[in-house]
Amino acid sequence: MSLELPTSAGVSFAHAAVQVIAVGRVIDVLHIKGPAVRNLILAEDTLDDAASGHFTEKLVARRSIDADVLVRPSQVERFLEAVGQHGWRLSVPFADGSTFEHAATLVHPSLAPVDVHRRFPGVGLDPEEAFDRLWRDHSTQAIAGIDSWTPSVAAQRLILLLNAARGGSNHDDRDVAWNRATAGEQEEVREIARELRADVALAAATGHLEEYADRREHDLWELLSAGAGTPFQRWRARIRAETNPVKAVRTGWRLLVPTSHRMSLEAGRDLVGLDLLRAYVQRLTLGFGQTAGLVGRRVGGRITQRRLRPRTRG
Amino acid sequence: MTFRIPPRVAWYVPAEQAVGHLTLYLIQLPDGEPLVLTDVAAQIWIAAGVSDGAAEVPDVVQAVAEATGEDSCLIEDSVLDYLAYLVDRGLLLQDFPTSSES
Numbered sequence: 001m002s003l004e005l006p007t008s009a010g011v012s013f014a015h016a017a018v019q020v021i022a023v024g025r026v027i028d029v030l031h032i033k034g035p036a037v038r039n040l041i042l043a044e045d046t047l048d049d050a051a052s053g054h055f056t057e058k059l060v061a062r063r064s065i066d067a068d069v070l071v072r073p074s075q076v077e078r079f080l081e082a083v084g085q086h087g088w089r090l091s092v093p094f095a096d097g098s099t100f101e102h103a104a105t106l107v108h109p110s111l112a113p114v115d116v117h118r119r120f121p122g123v124g125l126d127p128e129e130a131f132d133r134l135w136r137d138h139s140t141q142a143i144a145g146i147d148s149w150t151p152s153v154a155a156q157r158l159i160l161l162l163n164a165a166r167g168g169s170n171h172d173d174r175d176v177a178w179n180r181a182t183a184g185e186q187e188e189v190r191e192i193a194r195e196l197r198a199d200v201a202l203a204a205a206t207g208h209l210e211e212y213a214d215r216r217e218h219d220l221w222e223l224l225s226a227g228a229g230t231p232f233q234r235w236r237a238r239i240r241a242e243t244n245p246v247k248a249v250r251t252g253w254r255l256l257v258p259t260s261h262r263m264s265l266e267a268g269r270d271l272v273g274l275d276l277l278r279a280y281v282q283r284l285t286l287g288f289g290q291t292a293g294l295v296g297r298r299v300g301g302r303i304t305q306r307r308l309r310p311r312t313r314g
Numbered sequence: 315m316t317f318r319i320p321p322r323v324a325w326y327v328p329a330e331q332a333v334g335h336l337t338l339y340l341i342q343l344p345d346g347e348p349l350v351l352t353d354v355a356a357q358i359w360i361a362a363g364v365s366d367g368a369a370e371v372p373d374v375v376q377a378v379a380e381a382t383g384e385d386s387c388l389i390e391d392s393v394l395d396y397l398a399y400l401v402d403r404g405l406l407l408q409d410f411p412t413s414s415e416s
Contacts (some may be wrong), residue, residue: 003348003349005348006328006339008326008328009328010348011347012326013324013339013341015345016324016343017324017341017343020342020343021344110348143324144324145323145325145326146322146324146343294347302356
């Protein structure tokens with residue numbers, strides 16, 4: 001029987017395993033969040049003694065249940081194939097993960113799960129170019145004693161903030177990665193956000209979104225950072241945020257018709273057969289009903305109420 | 315004779331430890347199963363491995379003796395035996411002095 005590891009050990013070992021595999025296969029990965037976050041970002045001065053003014057630096061503990069890695073997008077398939085040869089299994093494919101389809105989940109019999117990111121929500125730059133930019137000034141940090149590649153400190157702050165922007169307004173990482181940073185450190189984060197075209201999402205995380213009211217991503221990040229909006233409002237904001245019509249149509253369709261796995265996740269139970277069909281019909285009805293209303297207003301005519309049930313004759 | 319941690323051995327010491335005890339987790343990557351060393355065993359591995367080639371065997375024995383409150387003469391043989399075991403398991407690398415150093 002395999003030893004049951006504490007979660008923190010399992011997460012650190014998962015990071016370390018990914019690093020060893022990536023090095024062996026010459027695959028570029030960047031370890032993010034969790035134990036990959038530099039102590040410099042986590043350090044907090046605590047006042048020990050008001051009389052003497054003595055401070056002690058302590059680290060804000062991070063609790064992770066999985067290991068997060070960002071893989072060079074052009075090498076994702078090779079990465080999945082490589083880890084698959086070492087006991088890792090794809091538990092949640094990219095299409096079934098978040099609605100951004102940015103991450104997949106790998107599981108292992110002995111170690112913590114790994115969230116494999118191929119891009120990061122909030123980054124508007126092409127994913128491969130974005131990874132190039134992050135890779136350019138990456139460094140190494142020992143995780144479980146294994147030197148592992150990590151983004152620069154500024155990039156790590158940005159990633160934490162982008163994550164916080166999607167998590168709603170009360171996210172601890174805002175304080176850790178921004179509020180306690182110096183003005184110079186904040187400017188470094190803004191600079192890399194501009195390069196990655198993540199400035200709107202960063203503004204959402206740092207409370208400056210109103211400065212980007214004219215940007216197509218504004219509505220989306222306003223809703224995400226506030227944890228607000230109806231499903232239709234979020235759907236509409238996601239479409240509006242896309243950079244081209246083809247992506248917009250694909251995003252719109254995927255959000256209306258997600259995979260069966262995602263439908264089950266949202267329902268909180270496995271949906272199969274007739275239950276799954278009913279769930280799809282309900283979702284499409286809601287979506288098309290509201291879309292019809294939007295179209296109706298746009299053409300300036302009366303909204304046509306669609307009958308969803310056949311007429312009955314008494 | 316000094317010791318190093320093999321390049322593919324990951325190790326983790328949890329921040330929270332039971333009072334008076336030490337727990338260390340190890341794993342040989344990419345395909346090994348996680349292992350746990352506790353108390354004296356963990357002390358021996360840490361004293362030898364974390365020094366990264368800087369500690370000779372007597373230094374390791376002395377460090378373990380100080381950590382455990384035991385007499386170094388009394389524990390020396392046991393420490394040497396356990397170091398040999400750890401090397402045999404691939405959890406430590408043993409460096410022998412070159413002819414110019416000996």
